[in-house]
Amino acid sequence: MSNHLILFKNVFKEFDGVEVLTNINLYIRKNEFLTLLGPSGCGKTTMLRLLAGFEAPTSGDILFEGKSIVNTPPYKRKLNTVFQRYALFPHMDVFGNIAFGLKIQKKDKNTIQKKVKDMLKLVGLSGYENRSIDKLSGGQMQRVAIARALVNEPEVLLLDEPLGALDLKFRKDMQLELKRMQKQLGITFVYVTHDQEEALTMSDTIAVIDNGMIQQIGTPVDIYNEPINSFVADFIGESNIIYGTMKEDYLANFGGRDFPCVDRGFSPDEPVVVVVRPEDIDLVAEREETINGVVTSQIFMGVHYEIRLKDDNGFTWVIHSTDPAVIGSRAGLSIGPDDIHIMSRSQYDAADA
């Protein structure tokens, strides 16, 4: 309990009678990098706005260090936000923007000067004090927005898709840099994104949200390897999702073949759903015990090829391989026991209900 910095307790939120958050229960630990991950319109930004204080929950409670903050106005909360479109004040220069919070706190001039300078150094914009906001590039605005929030030494930094407007190369750099800052400053980060790769790279914990509900909470590895339902499996990375049965412990049957696996605890011949990641499948020569079919397409993706194979039962598999295949040729699929993720049919279907 003690390291639960923030706690969502049975939080519901409606806008004009439309429910956007349904029974949210979530704790955020101190110094954690937590990502709220979901498609647009899933309610993740609303959760962030509830935390910042721009919205109040329709029912339920939000605790900060054990005390309810539902009735605390935003300016009294010990957290700062990096807004989606930065919301930098256009009537101030870089210094004015970063110093805004410190001036409100009536810090003395020398302290402000020093802190702003240190902050600019941290975000790699030393010497930009007097630059006007409309003369900054997207990436620079991004850094100023982060500096403006961090200079107030918040307990928690809220980030609302802060990298969405940046190009791919720069986004990768910023991801690492944000992670570095978070480690260096020891601040709790709550990060909102729809980019699953970003979430997997940066987070300590990911909460996958869809339809205003938390679908799964876990470490990036957990979420990736053991998706709890069809939505998570589909949303996090690409997946081959196929119906099958669990013959006995450690033996699954799908695609007309038996596969040894690492799952157990199902009743004999229980219908299950099998999830196999495209990069976990190897293309091999056809054998008696492999699923076999015809390569129907191949796309070069940079690091790997995305290959589609239609098996003899008519199911199309997606395979990621660094070696090219020949379209129209026949091949078999090799899937190791560790690469097979089993979930019960009812659990799988829950997300569709």
Add this chain to the structure above:
Amino acid sequence: MKKKFFALPYIVWMILFTVMPLILVLVYAFFNTTPSGDVIFTTEYLASAFSPESLSVLWRSLGYALITTVLCLLIAYPAALLLSRLKPRTASILSLLFILPMWMNFLLRTYAWRALLDLNGPINQLLGLLGIPAQQMLYTEGAVIFGLVYNFLPFMLLPIYSVFTKMNTSYIEAAEDLGANKRQVLFRVILPLTRPGIITGITMVFMPAVSTFIISRLLGGAHYMMFGDLLENQFMLLKDWNTGSALALIMMILLIISMALMRKYDKDSTEGGTRLW
């Protein structure tokens, strides 16, 4: 190149109705025809335009215009802020109520106020019912300023309201997020960001107010004459076009100065912001 052709009507219009009259004003203000028919340069009209009497009217006009502008700003700014926070439907109905009187000629509206403010008018009758003796409201300084504020208020409200509706609310949220309370948000973020609207509003109220006529005569009588009335008298009553032109010149220079001042402030405020006009 051919597109220049389309500007021709505008250029003709400008020459006929702006450039020519300006030249005429200059000619009337500085040149005199002697009985023998010679045209000579003179400053006597300018000197008589600077008579203590007309100067006192000038100061009064400036004073009234200033008070009107301040009052309009004090009323319009909070109103615009509230309007921008309302639901779009309610806001559009309310702003329509503000604009509605503008669709009627201002002379008619001013005549209506004459009747309303009359010693035997409906307002005094209402006061009588409450046991308050009839007040002399017409032909007072208050009536003139009231008339000015009433007529010019929409010109202050609309530009400020338009800036408010365009202002991104995330700036306000960002300020609150950084620890600013309501008052600090207003003075450090909302006011600076709406400055272009304020400047436009001030320009659109102050300039016409300083040169207005009729409103002061209808509601203030002969005692509270404004510069516009003085001008009108010179031309229409005394038929002294020369002194009238000299007065008009003073007025124009005054307006140009205030316009230049506004431009300067506007330029400062649009650094990084949006220009309204």
